[in-house]
Amino acid sequence: MSDRGRSSWAAQVVLATATVEKTKALLAYSKIVAPFDGIVAQRLVNRGDLVQAPTASRTTPLFKVQRIDTIRVFFDVPEAEAPRVRVGDPVFVKPFGLDGTQFTGTVTRFAFRLDPETRNMRTEIDLPNPGERLYPGTYAEVSLEMDRRPNVLTIPASAVGADANGTFVYTVRGDHIERLPIQIGLSDNGRVEVAGGLPEEAAVVMTAKSAPPAGTAVQFSTVRDKS
Numbered sequence: 001m002s003d004r005g006r007s008s009w010a011a012q013v014v015l016a017t018a019t020v021e022k023t024k025a026l027l028a029y030s031k032i033v034a035p036f037d038g039i040v041a042q043r044l045v046n047r048g049d050l051v052q053a054p055t056a057s058r059t060t061p062l063f064k065v066q067r068i069d070t071i072r073v074f075f076d077v078p079e080a081e082a083p084r085v086r087v088g089d090p091v092f093v094k095p096f097g098l099d100g101t102q103f104t105g106t107v108t109r110f111a112f113r114l115d116p117e118t119r120n121m122r123t124e125i126d127l128p129n130p131g132e133r134l135y136p137g138t139y140a141e142v143s144l145e146m147d148r149r150p151n152v153l154t155i156p157a158s159a160v161g162a163d164a165n166g167t168f169v170y171t172v173r174g175d176h177i178e179r180l181p182i183q184i185g186l187s188d189n190g191r192v193e194v195a196g197g198l199p200e201e202a203a204v205v206m207t208a209k210s211a212p213p214a215g216t217a218v219q220f221s222t223v224r225d226k227s
Helices: 003-028
Strands: 039-043 063-066 070-078 090-095 103-106 120-128 140-144 154-156 161-163 166-173 176-181 183-188 191-196
Touching: 070 140, 090 120, 103 120
Parallel strands: none
Antiparallel strands: 039 063, 070 120, 090 103, 090 140, 154 191, 161 166, 166 176, 183 191
């Protein structure tokens, strides 16, 4: 074979190789790969549609893909409670439409700022969803536990009175009513934490406003609060 024939044959091989690579590149455009595993939640293109590269005036996506093995829950904490939020605080999420089913998670992150209009702080939970029972866009009731204090003494909020001298309760000592100054801590769900001044086994009058005056002789029966 002459040098001219070898050169022509080599050029044809190079051209064929380039054609193959070009065809492979074009075929690759027919397969769309998401950067993560998920589910196609919305399809915005149909077979036969012309698909073009996005521009400043044309940014319509082809698909919307959602990863739902973990659901991000957004909720707002009021200003009065925001300083007490901590990453890792227990959270109970009860989605609407699941017959009261409750999911347990923890605070993952929060904004460290208040919304100037609502005076709330955006807080987020990354909630595991292995059974894929939770769907994006679902509304839910969120209960957040903050400043957990196990084994503290609490009494009904109605039992606590307050005046210029501080907070107090009425107790029964012997057969007489006695007014006892106390120090209180957190208050939540109708209960008040007693921080000091009240013995654990003291008999407390349930309602301070309607309690008899201190020194009144009484005959009482004990009510055990099961809450």
